[in-house]
Amino acid sequence: FNLQKNTVLVSKTNQFLVEDLMARGGYGCVVKCRKVETEERVAIKLVKRSQYDSGVNEMKIFKTLRQFKGGNTNIVKFLEHFEHNNHFCLAFEMLDINLYEFIRCRYFFPLDVNEIRVLAQQLLVALKVLKELRVTHRDIKCDNIMLVDRVSQPLRVKLIDFGLSTRTYSMRNYVFKQPLSYRSPDVILDFPLDEAIDMWGLGCVLAFLYLGRHLFPSRAEYETLSVMVKLLGKPHDTLLTFGLSTGRFFKCVKGEFTYTWLLKTTEEYYNDSGEVVVLRPGVHSDLSCLDDLQKKRPEPKNPLEKRDLLSFIDLLKKMLDMNPSRRIAPLKALNHEFITMAHLSADSSSSYVIASQTKMIKVNEEEPEVENSTSAGPSLPQESLDSTPHVDGNKDSAKKTAEQKQ
Incomplete structure (x- = not known):
């Protein structure tokens, strides 16, 4: 759909003036808007009609996230939902x-290890919150992790985009x-x-930040x-x-009393799959x-930097364990020496x-609370999460109000 600049979006409690298109994808689009009453800038995600259920699912996930009564979650603050x-x-x-x-703005020049630690700690806090609430994000990637403000913070x-998230206990391998x-x-x-699939995704993110490139290729499974x-x-x-798809990639080699799985060669894979x-x-x-x-970095001159690098790699190996039951959990990862810096004490x-x-x-200084945030608990208006989405039925009146404000 084509949303024009200066369109007014109306919820039960606010009017939003569309200022710019921020992103577009298979889900729909995200636009930069200004609250008519307060001049506050917000991001509004408009979900395609064909993806309507995904939007409802995301709203329900944020309703679940509201149950967390701890401190900062490092998850984007959800304000309200409505229909347009x-x-x-x-x-x-x-x-x-x-x-x-x-990273692209840096011409794919990688981050320093002590910068990666700062990002890793925040994202592990987010995963810890999700695990406690039994929510799985299912789409952890660099595109779904936003900087708050490159200049001031x-x-x-x-962490953003919970459109594919689900309650962990009901998860299955979706299409x-x-x-x-x-x-x-x-x-x-x-x-x-x-x-555990979220921890794997985070491990891939950290590897990307270290290399400036994806560790794993993206052309074929x-x-x-x-x-x-x-x-x-x-x-x-x-x-x-x-594994329901193990036989697609591996062959079973049976011995007299045991068996083992071996990865098929490219020729065997072609013969079986075409x-x-x-x-x-x-x-x-x-x-x-x-x-x-x-080996991907010059040998550090400072032995402490070398020790820090080895500690980072150790954590990365635990995040990228091929056996999900052995993959490190968020709380344990937060207590790993790379995050706590115990190895440098x-x-x-x-x-x-x-x-x-x-x-x-600096990055862990307490963030000021934002009105209507998911982390704010009871301060979030109940209708924002629990009510039927508000349908914009009086656009002309809303537009007139917006023009008066201008």
Whole structure:
């Protein structure tokens, strides 16, 4: 659909003047709007009619997130929902740019390890909240992580886009699958799913920030899986036995009393599937395991930086475990030495440690509460979450009001 600039969107409690198109995708579009009454800028997601159920699902997920009564969640603040011309609309706080755009603005120059830590800690807090509420995001990727404000709050981020999220206890392998560069082996092989797929996605995000490129290729599932097996090893044979799609990629080799699964060669895969796969070179080509990631950076002159890098790689290996039951959980990851900086505590006077601590302290300063936020609990108007979406039925009156305000 084509939403014109200066269109007025009307909810039960607010009128929003459309100022600019921010993003467009298969779900619909996101527009930058100004609240007519307060001049506050907000982002409004208009969901296509064909994706209406996705919009309703996202609203319900935010209703669940409202149950969290802790501190900052590092999740985008949801304000309200309504309808415009039969399109489901969700209003959110205005944020800056996503992580992929941020790295692209740097010409894909990677972040320093102590900068990655700052982002990792915030996103692990978000995953911890989701796990506590038994919600799985299902689409963790750089595009769905937004910087709050590059100028005033550098490295502060929030998780967005819950249109594909679900309650963990009701999750199954849906037709939609996240982009291959972030897709977990659990999804590719049709294992029983849980929130561990979000931790895998976050691991892929952190690897991207370290490399400035995606660790796993995004052209074909076989190619992606083959790189995973090369760098991480294959899932346990017992787990592979329960994968509904294991036989598509692996062959079972039986012994007298045992059996094992082996990844098919490209020729075997072609003979069985008819799909031609070309294993192209990539950032993974000169890696044999994740420990080799340290070769992607010049040797640190400061031994503390080397220690920090090795600690980061150790956490990354735990996030990218091929066996989902062994994949690190958010709380345990938050207590990993890379996040707590315990491995650097003996050298607190070092300039590198001081700079690293300063980055963490600055971004973790308490964020002021925003009215109508999901983290604010009872201050969120009940109708914003629980009522039937408001249908915009008086556009002419709304437009006239907006013009008077101008």
